[in-house]
Amino acid sequence: MTVTTLSREPLARGLVDFFGGPRGTHASRPVNAMRWVLSVGWVFLAFAYLAKANCAGGIKNEDGTVSLNWAGARQYTSFCYNDIIPLYGGRGLDKPGFVYAYSWQEGDLTRYMEYPVLAGLFQGFEGWLARTTYPLVSWAVADAGWYFALTALTMAIMWVATLRMVGELLGRRLWDGLLVAASPLVIMHGFTNWDIPSITLAVAALLAVSKRKNWLGGILIGLGFAFKMWPLFMLGAFLVLAIRHRRFVPFFKLLGGAVGAAAVVNIPIALLYPDAWYEFFRLNSTRGWEWTTVYAMIARNFPNLPMSAEFVNAFSLVGFLALCVGILIFGLRTQRTPRVAELVFLILVAFLMLNKVWSPQYSLWLLVPAVLALPNWRLIFTWGFFDALVWPILMLHMHGVENKGLPGELLDLAICLRDGFILAIAVLVIRQMLGKSRDKVLADNGTDLLAGDFAK
Template sequence: MGRFAPLGRAAWWSPLRALLAVSWVFLGFAALAKANCALGRPDDSGVLRLNWDGNRQYTSFCYNDIVPLYGGRGLDRPGFVYDFSWVEGDLTRYMEYPVLAGIFQNIMGAIARNTYAVADRILPDVGWYFFLTALVMSVLWVATIRMVAELAGNRVWDTVLVAASPLVIMHAFTNWDIPSIFLAVSALLAARNRRFWLAGALIGLGTAFKLWPLFALGAYLTLAIRTRRFAPFARMAAAAAATWVVVNAPVYLRNPDAWGEFQRLNTERTWEWTTIYAVASRAFGWSGFDAAGATPTILNTVTLLLFAAGCVTTAAIGLAAPRQPRVAEIFFLTVGFFLLFNKVWSPQYSLWLVIPAVLALPRWRLLAAWMSVDALVWPILMWHMLGVDNKGLPGEFLNLVVIARDALIVAMMVLVVRQMLGRERDKVREAHAGCDPLLTRPEDWEVAAR
């Protein structure tokens, strides 16, 4: 609890209530950070229209995908989102998000359209949609904080690193990542409570929302191989696969082209602005592995092989470690390797890493430094995207902050590996009598302590 904890004397401010209050405050900051891109001004007929004049999405770095995709993906009109299409050149385009993410957007669009009358004098329709979406995702984030506090166990105050993260201010409402984080953490808690079928189903739902929750299975597989106890992992894997199929099959059968848009886009797109490949291109004029304008086949292969090598390395360390590694340590390394080697690192993806990092390596100063530097990537990227001719930042500034971010993540990964190998102090184990709080419950810690 800490040597200054007033045990039994707090009439109201328990650790959990304090954490939830901090969460709401930082979510408020996150909404304000994006608000400049959700406001409007009246047109000639007095109707409020979205106002992005003066490149405000870049100059105030309030850009988010929620606002432009409201009209761009047909969410502002009735109908099923995966039936909506548009033409770009000779290509018919569809909603490019995984099925559950698209359905979530569809539902929020329907709610916004049917309730807009209450806000039509203060917000444009897309602004109302944005703030409703932010509200729903805020509720999910607060529920996530509640679960993280449970998983943190005897180190409950580590959760403040999640609740008060600068990345929450910058990226809580940049995209639709919070629901996938909610589902991934729900799966970790269900597995902790030995409800493996439920944990697998939640991983399947998370994977149907964003790909990354699938990586949690890698941690449980490593531990299953190490302990030779495969039944819990088999239940989780089977439930995850079945749930993913059940969610995806109706959309695939209804419109296979729309269902496959996510895979098509990820196959054909090149690297994103803040990846190691983009840094190399800006720094050295490198044109990439593939011919200009061609499908990045070699780049896709390289990123896949590098990530696979990272996963194999993580598993090998987990199997060779002198003591059983913790779930959070393996999960953190897997997500870290994916972000470092993937050709797409939309800056909001860093939110995925926050909870695994806090549960794996609760070093407050290091984690706060990483999250602060990582949050700076967004405004610098936005100012770079303005263009040098428009008083934007040159690429060297973006390269510098991206390299600093990556270096801090690599440093954290090295420390986690050293922790797994017993060469660094593991504060989490010490606080739980040598147990992994993601695999054991409070009664297990009491038995181990005795």
């Protein structure tokens, strides 16, 4: 990031000056910048662990063993709830055996691991690791707490690797990596669920494409899809550039790699455990809206308005496809070639705004594309703060008004603020694509570093 750019970003200038930069042209500024970004990343990962630590604590029993302690509804009152700890026992990860062979009964329904295959295998591996090493620490921590610690450590290493790859994608704007490393979203949601591995794979895919390794980029997108579905949407961004610049060979390499990798991961599980493999799709088609979606706000304020799962499924799918077509047409017609990060961000915003499930940690998906597309320091940090604030408000709302929890109106306000900031960033990205505002990334790097073979 140049001195001229910093002068336009007071918040950036203050933070970078604090860390001792920027330096002169012939100094080792890029190396120092990356070192500081990674150091800040580790600090915020430590904060993320502490944010969930109250749910990982245990209580010592008379026989010397340690049991998990969620007394006093601490998962709500201290906002430490995460899916990792309760699913250790809830999905059979605390028992020997293959993760997709495990099932349990909910009434007349037989349930299985509901996560995509690679996510389930990741959980299974961490479960095996926790069970194998737990005797070493059984005197001090509950088994689920130990599983959480090991999972958090693995994902922390992945996140630091992600920061390193983001640094390569930033080009001359290495200090923008602080926007990712020091985001409030990392503290609140780094360890809420298993989202970090999918982000790592998605960023690795962008880096591979930027280095013109399209087959590898496609494979990484396919693996990301096998972890969480959203990395597949990145193909839409490259499709826009492929059509615009007639670069279909790189796109088909990307697509072929993605399809091939997803097939290699999914087909064996689908053949050996068909019911378990289908559980992800079954649950997503039958479940209702999630607490922090626009559908939830409508339901809370208009309880008599019918909103069946079938209607929401159809509306969200048709709406998302329509917005994707709109982004495609817009990307083809803009005078300046859109950057990959701009298109990825708009596609993800379209998906999240209309999807019936927006678990608050999904906002982490937007962080890297937002920073790469529009590194406005004040806006990105402010969005991260208000987005992170949704989580404690949601937890206190779920605690129940009768237990001195927060009313739905306050949760709706928090959701509106989150959505408002994200939409504001999207509008600014669109203005930037139209040439109505200065593109700082292009000004500093001279080209779209993410485009690779898709560049004109």
